[in-house]
Amino acid sequence: MTEFLVFLPSGIAIGSVYALVALGLVLTYKTSGIFNFAHGGIAAVAAYLFYELHIRQGWHWAPAFLVSLLVVGVLGGLLVERLAALLGSAPTVMVVVATVGLLVLLQSLMTAIYGSANIFMKSYLPTNTLFTLGRFGVTVEDLAVTGFSLGAGAGLYVLxxxxxxxxxxxxxxxxxxxxxxxGTNPAMVRRLSWIIGSCFAAVSGMFLAPKLGVSVNTLILLVIAAYGAAALGRFENLLLTVAGAMVIGVMVAYLPSQVSKISSNPLVQNLPGNTPFLLLFLVFLVAPTRLLTERGVANARRTRPIRTFSRPVTYGGFALLGAVLLLVPTFVPNAEMTQYASTLGYFIVFASLGMLVWMSGQISLCQMSFAAVGAATAGHMLQHGISWPLALLIAGAVAIPVGALVSITAIRFGGIYVAIATFGFAIAMQQVGYYTSILFGQAQRIDVPRPEILGVHFTEIVPFYYLCLAVAVLAGAVVLAVRASRLGSLLRAMSDSPTALAAHGANTTLIKVVVFCISAFLAALGGVVISGVPQNASGALTGPFSVTVSLVMVAVLGFAGRRPIASPLLAAILFQLIRIYPPFNTEGFLKYQGVIFGLLAIFVAISPALNIRGAIARVSSASGDRRDPSAGPVRARLDSAPVKPVALRSTPVGAEPELVGSGKGAGR
Amino acid sequence: MLELRNITAGYDAGTVLRDVSITVPDGAVVALLGPNGAGKTTTLKVASGLLGTRSGQILVDGEDVTNKAPYQLARHGVCHVPEGRGIFPSLSVTDNIRLQAPARNFKASLGNATSVFPRLGERAKQISRTMSGGEQQMLALCHAYVSDPQYILLDEVSMGLAPKIVEEIFEYLHDLARQGKSMLLVEQYVAQALKLADYVYIMDRGTITFAGEPGEISEETIMNSYLGSLAS
Incomplete structure (x- = not known):
């Protein structure tokens, strides 16, 4: 017990920062119905700006703090409010695409300017000990952070x-x-809450900077830890959110010391630090469904179905595409073939994601976790001497139960909560799952050698490319078959209106499980192909299976369109291939690639609200004649007999003679 | 006096209202009738500022308020109880009334509301979404009492309610009329509306086809206006 008390103050200090972040998130979600995945990005930008002004430009910490708060908190808040307003009636999928796009944009921008390394920063608040609690000294800094957070929480509660x-x-x-x-201006209400929310994020970023160092990835990850607190507060209740943050904070501070007594296994020791992510996913697995209601979905507009190409165009397109893909090795130098092979791998993952997102209207931010399961499983199978085609199938099969597990969150909640849960799952996988020996192990690396089948040396890149192509064609065929099947119709119906579909007697639960399983299966095949290119797979943060990649993929697919084959192919080419060709092979493009992808994703998500087509139509109709035939005669008649209140009795407009004065009590 | 002068308005590329003029004199009840799709709801939306105009003017007591935001018009004394249930379903009854009432006047407004609608007083803490349709509509109607408006726009406040409740709702409308409020009333219950109204407008396909007093029109006129497009 005394030991627990020792960790209590530091736990509360950590929990306070979580609380601040989570409060901002809950506040903006409550107010706009938009769950801001970029909340962590805002915290990171504030931390970097503060670092720039305070350390690099040598300002005193107070004006630096204030300027960062004004620029990131207030101005940033207003900008995000505009974005949220434009997303107000967008379908949930596009909201996720836009806010994930913003996160990718900010992360990429910060990395491009300051690099991905963790920048050390000295404490700017006094760190002298005020008093001691047990063995733990409470510093001015801790007290300020905790005091500010609790004050903010109380203030919000009263508000x-x-x-x-x-x-x-x-x-x-x-x-x-x-x-x-x-009589209340809704825009003003929204602005206020986004400003408060962003200011909270900014302040937490600046509080954390001296504790953790300034690093965009660390800060974003930490902010996501606060999602766990928000989930405990049901994304709604401010007091529960603060309490949840404190509990998580204390667990993060206290549990490591306990766990190290029980086990020296690094995997087990790794667990406590990742409690928030595990909790986030667990909340969605076990929390009662009725406690979490999605906000703002009632106003969502439907997406228009994509126009299908005519049969000759479709077949012609596929034939041409097939021919080009088959002939690629004849005009591409061998050195560049690896990029083409991995593009095919990414195509498979994009296709699996597209099926889930566009066909069934569900969002997965953990697609690369499925791929990682596939890659790691294939690696283990190949090490045990199992042949490559069989290893591929087993890899896909192993991913199926993982997909089913994730689909539980989709069955139970749906909409935005699937995105949050899959995000939590992806981070939990990244932080804990990847280290287990059934995936990449402590070394975070597993060999996935290219095979030799029936005397063909797929170890060479060109044959391997054809092998990848075969898998890609198989995956594409699965997607098209699902689309053409009864399941495909059910999926589109479910994406349109789950309630109506359930009322028709279809089992939406089963549909959700099945589509997640198929998607996970395909993503796993993609993972095997991707890892076959460098002949190894790694769960590192910079590797292909990291959370960041899953996020970027959602952004890229978001603007690549909603077609089942063409869009994933375009997405894979943009994501993986164009970087080897001018003008995209410059260092600048590679650096700012995430910024461009993020911007495009945001633009595509908000473009229906910008109503570009409507604006063009209005401009052209204003310049030309009024084409409405009925407008003419009606106007003439009314012009001749204008309706005036005093003249009401004598000149009823358009009243036929036999109708006038035919008595009272009409309609009785 | 609330005046719509030669309003043309619509959504995106489509035009709904063409040259519509309606006047709501002080203290008068004006009924706006017409078949589905005639543009009645759109007219009310224009009058309360929810929808901008393409051309034409809106005047409140002679002041031009064309294309002002709804919250600005609300401050001019315009109160619009919209179609459906004009309440915030996630908020409690008290909190709904808090938002309906003028900012400074909440306590008095709440007392006023619960004396007019005793049933809302009993359910003060209840989340409004969990109440019955009739109770929800009374809560919506409460807006017309607590915000002390001069002009009340009512869009099918009887929709989807049991006849008994409809009668009750109309009692409240009569009460508001007796208080000297000006009303612009869109109603499906034509007979009830005509009993209440001082003036009647009939709309069809976005234009005013009749304007006069209730005594001047017959059942036939109304039937024609509702079914005319079928008959011709």
């Missing part, structure tokens, strides 16, 4: 529970028009 503006923040999600009708 939400006691004030009109606080109630408006909930009302604005329900019905912004009604709020406006009742």
């Amino acid at each position: 939400f529970e006691r004030t009109r503006i606080g109630k408006s923040t909930t009302a604005v999600v329900d019905d912004p028009n009604l709020l406006s009708l009742q």
Whole structure:
């Protein structure tokens, strides 16, 4: 017990920062119905700006803190509010694409400017000990952080529970028009909450900078840890969110010391630090469904179905595509063939993602985790002397139960919560799962050698390319078969209206499980192909199976379109292939690739709200004649007999003689 | 006086209202009738600022308020109870009333509301989504009482309610009329609306086809206006 008390203060200090982040997240989600995946990005940008001003430019910490807060918290908050407003009626999938796009953009921008290395930063708040609790000294810094967070939490609670503006923040999600009708400006309410939310994120970023160092990846990861607290608060309840953050903080501080007593296994020791991510996923696995209601979905507009190509165009296109893919080795030098082979691998993963996202309307931010399961399984199988085709199938088969596990969250909650849960799953896999011996092990690396089948040396790159092509064609065929089958129709129906489909008697639960399983299977095949190119697979943060890659893929597929084959192919080419060709093979493009992908994803997500086509139509119709035939005669008639209140009795407009004065009590 | 002058309005590329003029004199009840798709709801949306105009003017007491935001029009005394249930389903009854009431006047408004609608007082803490349709509509109607408006726009407040409840709702409308509020009423219950109304407008396909007093129109006019497009 005394030992627990020793860790309590530091746990609370950590928990306070989690609480601050989670409060900002819950606040903006409550107010806009937009779950901001880029919340961590905002924290990171504030930390970097603070570092730039305070350390590099030598400012005193106070003005540096204030300027960062104003620029990132206030201005950034206003910008994100604009984005959220444009996403107001977008389908959940596009909301995720846009906010993930923003996260990818910010992460890539910060890495491009400051590099990915962790920058050390001295504490700027006094660190002298004020008093001691047990063996733990409480510093001014800890007290300031905790005090600020608790104060912010209490302030928010009062705002939400006691004030009109606080109630408006909930009302604005329900019905912004009604709020406006009742005399409150909804835009003002939204701006306020985004500014508060972003300021909280910014402050937490600056609080964490001296504790963890300034590093975009660390900060984003830490902010996601706060999602766990937000989940414990049901993304709604501010007090539970703060309490959840404190519990997580104490667990993160206290558990490592306990675990090290029980086991020296590095895997087990790794667990406590990752409690938040495990919790985040667990909440979605076990929390009662009725406790989590999705916000703002009632206003969502439907996506238009894609236009199908005519049969000759489809077949002609496939024939041409097949011919080009078959002939690639004849015009591409061998040195560049590896890029083509891995592009095919990414195509498979993109196709599996596209099936899930565009066909069934569910979002997965853990597609590369499925791929990692495939790659690692294939590696283990090949080491045990199992032939490559069989290893490939086993890899796919092993991913199926993983897909089924993830689909539980989709069955139980759906919508945005699937995205959050899969995000939690992906990070938990990255931080814990990848280290297990059934995946990459402590070495974080497994060999996936290229095979030799029936005397053909697939170890050479050109034959291996054809092997990849065969797998890609197989995956593409599976996607097309699903699309053409009854399951495909059910998936599209489910994406349109799950309730209506359930009312028709279809088992939506089964459909969700099946589509996640197929998607995981395909992603695993993709993983095997991707890892076959360098002949090894690694779970490292910079490797192909990291969370970041899953995020970037969602952004890229988001703007590559919704076609089942063409879009994943385009996405894979943009993601993997164009970087070897000018003008994209410059260092600048590689550095800012994430920025471009993020911008494009955001643009595609908000473009329906920008209503470009409508604006063009209005401009052209304003310049030309009014083409409406009925407008002419009606106007002429009304012009001759204008409706005036005083003239109401004498000149009823358009009243035929026999109808006038035919008595009262009409309609009785 | 609330005036719509020669309003043309619509959504995106489509035009819904063509040259619509409606006047709601002070203290008068104006019924706006017409078949589905005639543009009644759109007219109310324009009048309360929810939808911008392409051309034409909106005047409140002679002041031009064309294309002002709804919250600005609300401050001019325009109160629009929209189609469906005009409430915030996630908020409690009290909190709904808090948002309906003027910012400074919440306590008094709440007392006023619960004396007019005792049933809302009993359910003050309840989340409004969990109430019955009739209770929800009363909560929506509460807006017309607590915000002390001059002009009340009511869009099918009787929709989807049991006849008994509809009668009750109309009692409240009569009460508001007796208080001297100006009302623009869109209603499916034509007979009830005509009993209440001082003036009647009939719309069809986005234009005003009749304007006059309830005494001037017959059942036939109404039937024609509702079914006319079928008959011709």
